[in-house]
Amino acid sequence: MSEHAGAQSGLPEPTTATMKPAMKAALVLIAAAAIGGFPFAVDNYTLHLAILSAIAAIAASSLNLVMGYVGKLSLGHAAFYGIGAYTSALLSMSAGVPSWLAMLAAAPVAAFAALLIGPIVLWLRGAYFIIVTLSFSMVLQLVIVNWVDFTNGPMGILGIPYPAVGSFEFSSKVSYFYLVAASAVATIWCIRRLTQSRTGRAFEALRENENVAMSIGVSKLHYSLLAFCIAAGFAGFAGALYAHYVSVITPEMFGFDVMVGMLVMVAVGGKGTLSGPLIGAILVTFVPEQLRLVKEFRLSIFGIVLMLSVVLMPNGLVGLGPVLRGYWERWRRS
Amino acid sequence: MTTKADLLQVQDLTKRFDGVTAVNSVNLEVKQGEIVALIGPNGAGKTTLFGMVTGFLKPSAGKVYFRGADITRMPPHRRGLLGIVCTFQKTAIFPDVTVLQAVRMGQHRKTSAGVVDALIASARHQREESATKVRAAEILDFVGLGACADQRAGSLSYGQQRLVELAIALAAEPELLLLDEPAAGLNPTESAGLTNVIRAVRDRGTTVFLVEHDMSVIMEVCDRIYVIAFGEKIAEGRPEEIQENEAVIEAYLGSAHVAA
Numbered sequence: 343m344s345e346h347a348g349a350q351s352g353l354p355e356p357t358t359a360t361m362k363p364a365m366k367a368a369l370v371l372i373a374a375a376a377i378g379g380f381p382f383a384v385d386n387y388t389l390h391l392a393i394l395s396a397i398a399a400i401a402a403s404s405l406n407l408v409m410g411y412v413g414k415l416s417l418g419h420a421a422f423y424g425i426g427a428y429t430s431a432l433l434s435m436s437a438g439v440p441s442w443l444a445m446l447a448a449a450p451v452a453a454f455a456a457l458l459i460g461p462i463v464l465w466l467r468g469a470y471f472i473i474v475t476l477s478f479s480m481v482l483q484l485v486i487v488n489w490v491d492f493t494n495g496p497m498g499i500l501g502i503p504y505p506a507v508g509s510f511e512f513s514s515k516v517s518y519f520y521l522v523a524a525s526a527v528a529t530i531w532c533i534r535r536l537t538q539s540r541t542g543r544a545f546e547a548l549r550e551n552e553n554v555a556m557s558i559g560v561s562k563l564h565y566s567l568l569a570f571c572i573a574a575g576f577a578g579f580a581g582a583l584y585a586h587y588v589s590v591i592t593p594e595m596f597g598f599d600v601m602v603g604m605l606v607m608v609a610v611g612g613k614g615t616l617s618g619p620l621i622g623a624i625l626v627t628f629v630p631e632q633l634r635l636v637k638e639f640r641l642s643i644f645g646i647v648l649m650l651s652v653v654l655m656p657n658g659l660v661g662l663g664p665v666l667r668g669y670w671e672r673w674r675r676s
Numbered sequence: 677m678t679t680k681a682d683l684l685q686v687q688d689l690t691k692r693f694d695g696v697t698a699v700n701s702v703n704l705e706v707k708q709g710e711i712v713a714l715i716g717p718n719g720a721g722k723t724t725l726f727g728m729v730t731g732f733l734k735p736s737a738g739k740v741y742f743r744g745a746d747i748t749r750m751p752p753h754r755r756g757l758l759g760i761v762c763t764f765q766k767t768a769i770f771p772d773v774t775v776l777q778a779v780r781m782g783q784h785r786k787t788s789a790g791v792v793d794a795l796i797a798s799a800r801h802q803r804e805e806s807a808t809k810v811r812a813a814e815i816l817d818f819v820g821l822g823a824c825a826d827q828r829a830g831s832l833s834y835g836q837q838r839l840v841e842l843a844i845a846l847a848a849e850p851e852l853l854l855l856d857e858p859a860a861g862l863n864p865t866e867s868a869g870l871t872n873v874i875r876a877v878r879d880r881g882t883t884v885f886l887v888e889h890d891m892s893v894i895m896e897v898c899d900r901i902y903v904i905a906f907g908e909k910i911a912e913g914r915p916e917e918i919q920e921n922e923a924v925i926e927a928y929l930g931s932a933h934v935a936a
Contacts, residue, residue, distance in 0.1 A: 532795060539794030539801060540787050540808075547781045550770035554841075557730065557763075558848045559756030559785035568791070 377523050381516040389515045395627040396522035397583045400529045402607035402619035404576035409605075410613030411537055412569045413549025417601055418459070418475030419577055421482045422452040424596040426578025427585035428486065428493060431502045434586075441505040445582040452578025453571040460567040476601075483596035498592030505586050512586075522583055526620070529576050534616050536572070545569050549614075599641060606644050610651045612658025621659055682744070683708045683852055683883050684729065684760075689738035691724050691907075698724040700907040701738065706852065711874065711884045713898040715918075717927055721907040722887045723765055726856055729885075730762040731755045742852070757785050759851030763858060765887075769840045771830030775821060778829045778840060779812035782847025786811075812847060819843045819873055835866040842873065852883045859890035871896050895919070903927065 381389055405419045426448035433444035463474045486493045493499070504513040505521070512518050536542050544565045547555035552562060585591045594600070603626060611622025630640060655662055684706040691699040699721040706712045714722050727733030729740055731752035740748045747755060770778040787808060793801040816822050819839045824832060829840050838858065845853060858874070859867040867890055874897050878884055888894050894901065894915065901918045903911040905927040911918060918924055 535794050535797070536791065538805075539791075540784065540789045540804060541791050541794055543777070543781045544784055546773060546777075547770060547784070550772060550778075550781075551768050553732065553752075553764065554768045554770065554844065555781075556732075556752040557756050557761055558782050558844065559753050559761075561753045572791070 377520075377527075380523075381519050386515060389519055391627055391631060393515065393519050393522050393587060394584075395624045396519070396526040397580050397587070398603070398607060398627055399526045399620045399623035400522075400580035400583070401577050402604050402611070402623045403526075403529055403533055403616075404573040404580070405604050406608045406613055406615075406619045407533055407536075407545075407569050407573040407576075408566075409608055410615070410618070411542065411545040411549060412566050414464070414566060414570075415472050416475045416570070416573075417472050417605075418463075418478040419573070419604060420598075420601040421479035421596050422456060422574035422577040423581040423584075423600065423604075424479070424482065424486070424591075424593075425455050425574075426452045426581030427591045427595050428499070428581075429578065430582035431499045431585045431591055432492075434503060435499065435501075441503050441586060442507050445505055445579070445586060448582035449575040449579040452581070453575035455578075456571040456574030457567070460570045461563065464563060464566045464570060476598075479596050479601065480598075483593050486593040486596060493593070496593060498590055499585075500590050502585050502589045502591065504589075518587055522587070525579070525583060529579075530616060530620065533576075537616070541565070541568070546614075602641060602644050602648070606648050606651075608658075609648055610658055612660030615658070615660040618658045618660040625659075682706070683742065684885065685741040685744075686725070686729065687739040687741065689725065689728055689740065690736050691721070691728060691733060692736045698907050699728070699904075702904060702907075702909050704902050704909065704912070706883060706885045708883055709878065709881070710899045711878050711886070711897050713894045713901045714885070714887045714904065715889075715894060715901060716904040716910075720904045720927075722904060723856060724907075725904070726762070726854060726887055730760065730854055756848065759785070759849075760854065761845045761848045761850035761852070762854035763841045763845050763856060765856040765860070767834070767837050767841055769829050769837055769844060771828070773829060774826050775816065775829045775832070775840055775843075776809070776812050776825040779815055779843045779847045780808045782815075782844035783808045783811060783849075785848050815843050815846050818876070819846070820869065835862050838862065838866075838870075839873075842870075846877065846882075850882055852885060853877060855884065855886040855888075857887055857889060859888060859893045862890075864892075867893055 380392065384392070401419075401423050405416070408414050408416050408419070429451040430441070430444040430448040433439040433447055434441040439447070459478055463471060463478065466474055487496050489495070504511050504518075506512070512521050537545070544555070544560045547558070547560050548562060548565055556562060581595065584595075607622030607626045608619050609622070610625060611620065612618025630643070651658065682705045686702060686704045688701045688703060689699060690697065690701050702725060714725065716722050724733060728735045731747075731750055731754075735748060738748070739746055742755070742758060742760060747758070770781055773781070787804045789798065789801040789804050792798070813822070813825060816825055819842055821836060821839050821843060824836060829837065832840065838861070842855075842858065855874075859870055862870060871893050874884055874886075898915055901913065901915055902909060903918060903921070903924050910923045910927055911921045913921070
């Protein structure tokens with residue numbers, strides 16, 4: 343995907359800001375009730391997939407901040423996810439930090455990693471940026487694999503504890519679902535606030551046209567680094583949520599599979615939109631499971647899906663809405 | 677020398693590309709409240725000179741001063757924040773957002789809310805969110821695009837996109853507005869409209885420095901004109917002086933004049 347393809351996101355979505363307060367409150371209540379009731383309406387396996395979807399939604403939404411709003415296709419995003427997972431696992435297991443604190447610490451550690459790598463990569467354009475960010479996560483993966491004393495190497499880390507606050511442990515699937523759902527809602531809410539602000543407009547200005555953005559006073563390095571670090575922070579937190587849920591992490595978290603998964607979520611759902619990555623995360627988590635896809639074919643199918651979605655729906659599923667509405671209007675008039 | 681009235685001063689500015697001298701030791705000044713044009717035959721170095729004023733090109737030698745301060749090495753976005761805002765020769769806008777949103781983006785330098793303001797919806801954030809909407813709508817009315825506010829900027833006609841580009845620059849409320857061939861590709865009606873807008877911009881207190889080919893625009897709006905050819909300044913003066921200037925006529929008509 344070229345840099346140009348990164349700059350094709352659609353018009354701003356109709357936001358709840360334009361809705362009547364009563365309708366907004368009703369929608370919030372319905373959503374809260376749906377999330378609250380969900381664990382009791384589905385079987386254990388569906389609940390498991392829902393938890394994975396919510397974690398993926400956080401990671402994909404954070405990637406979208408860089409890819410959809412600033413328009414930089416980072417293939418190094420899985421590294422921040424992995425850094426978050428390893429940070430939280432190592433802090434809670436080797437350093438004896440309470441697990442909830444270790445999970446919260448994953449975000450600033452990942453953001454700090456982005457702050458170190460950002461100035462080196464962010465001035466690169468197009469394909470160079472893509473290649474260097476990809477190499478960054480590959481190099482980190484090699485470090486994790488080989489630094490056996492610290493990371494237990496390719497064996498990964500086993501027995502990561504459930505997060506606990508006081509005497510309450512998030513050990514049941516139901517409680518973990520509430521934890522990840524609340525985290526996903528909070529993440530998307532933060533990103534929404536951010537994108538609908540002066541900062542978000544600076545991000546989009548860079549995506550739309552770097553030269554014009556600079557001419558009106560937007561610092562390319564400052565704002566792309568800001569987005570890069572915020573996105574890394576959320577990705578790191580998602581990694582921590584994952585680590586403490588599945589209790590096992592391996593260097594594969596830094597791998598190309600994870601990265602392509604995130605990429606497909608954002609591209610299929612709709613980059614540069616708030617709901618796109620969420621929809622993409624749910625689809626990419628549930629659909630392969632329902633089709634009982636063999637793991638060996640996963641990447642090949644992701645590749646085909648990614649190609650088709652870039653060609654057929656450059657603005658993702660969310661972007662199809664206005665297109666279909668246009669067809670419908672034309673069909674009704676004729 | 678730099679006087680208080682000089683908003684922009686260019687001193688011995690030179691740009692060499694691999695041995696080719698595109699701009700050779702040019703001096704010029706733009707005073708507060710003026711409309712000044714830079715003209716010259718194709719390839720004379722106008723856009724190169726402009727690039728050094730906006731910061732997108734680094735000069736090989738010479739200095740650029742803004743309000744007496746040396747800005748020669750300042751990156752483009754810092755100049756933007758100072759109030760030196762430019763438009764580009766090839767139309768450059770924010771195509772995939774609405775026209776209104778594009779103009780709101782232009783108000784970056786006149787607003788200050790940060791990440792924390794956005795997250796907690798601070799009073800400053802809320803004030804700026806509504807103020808930028810109102811201001812953007814005003815600017816769109818000013819350039820005559822009020823009716824297009826909710827359309828995708830990239831879907832407008834060429835002439836309208838040039839106005840969007842101008843509206844984005846105006847949204848930054850520049851001290852010095854640099855326009856690179858604003859009338860290029862416009863039909864006579866559109867360029868007459870542009871002439872009025874440029875004059876109105878100056879009347880609202882913005883100094884304008886433009887590169888232009890369209891002589892009707894230049895003769896109508898400019899207070900002073902600089903002429904460059906082969907990277908060197910060959911004339912300067914009021915429009916009527918430039919029209920009669922021998923060196924200028926020769927530069928534009930070139931060898932045909934000699935052969936005749």
